[in-house]
Amino acid sequence: MGEPIAVDHTARSVRVCAVDELAPGAVTKVNTLPAIAVFNVDGEFFATSDLCSHDNSSLSDEGYIENGEVECGWHMAKFCIKSGVVTAPPAKTPLRKFDVRVEGREVYVQVPEGILIRG
Known part of the structure; x- marks a missing residue:
């Protein structure tokens, strides 16, 4: 169903939230265009x-x-959160992955060039 898309290492670091603001099993959206989803999977x-x-x-x-896994609410496609790989159709293309790092108690995502960081 497709291999994961490689991470772009020429990126800018954007603060997402504090570690304790995103509980295990939760997701938040980063204010970028296109949007990036950050997930907490078991910490x-x-x-x-x-x-x-x-x-x-x-x-x-x-x-x-x-x-x-994350399941799309529209047509039930599923993706592995860790790799972006499709795990259930109808999707065929994996999700793009982004590097995430934790510094102290803060979560950051690496936003590659070409993705707009909004206000």
């Missing part, structure tokens, strides 16, 4: 594109998170 943080690759539904707003 580890991962970031992917926010839009389902099948039909552009917001995974942070309309997705369901379970067992390390």
Whole structure:
């Protein structure tokens, strides 16, 4: 169903939230264009594109998170949060991944050139 898309290492660091502001099993949307979703999976943080690759539904707003996967609320495509790989159709294209790091108690996502960081 497709290999994960490589992470772009020429990126800018953007603060997402404090570690304790994103509970395990939760997701938040980063104010970028296109949007980035940051997930807490059992205390580890991962970031992917926010839009389902099948039909552009917001995974942070309309997705369901379970067992390390996010399911699109529109057509039930599923993706591995850690890798972005498609785990259930109808999606065929993996989600783009972004590097995430924790510094102290703050979560940051690396936003590559070409993605607009909003206000």
